[in-house]
Amino acid sequence: MSAPERTLIEAALAYLRAGISILPCELPLKNPAFHLLPRDALGNPVWGQWQERLPSEDEVRAWFSHRRPADAVAVICGRVSGNLEVIDFDVEGIAKEWAK
DSSP: OOHHHHHHHHHHHHHHHTTOEEEEEETTTTEEOGGGSOBOTTSOBOOGGGGTSOOOHHHHHHHHHSSSOOSEEEEEOBGGGTSBOOOOOOSTTHHHHHHO
8 A cells, every 4th residue: 555545544534533424536526436335226326325424444444445546535514524514615716815
């Protein structure tokens, strides 16, 4: 396992231990890493359960140590994560304008 993969697992586990639900993501689109998620009866990836419960440490370790691991960690806000709310700015400099 490379150093970046180790760091990503450590970050994911730190979120989990802080009571924050997460998902594995793929960059650059920030989509869930669907190839790592369970499938419904029709074969569609599902991730809604993590809006209701935290993933287990085993699930997180599997997501980030898979032969094709996730690229990033997505935080799931709301009740499952202690009512966490996040404002995400994707355009450089826009946060300063928003803060004014």
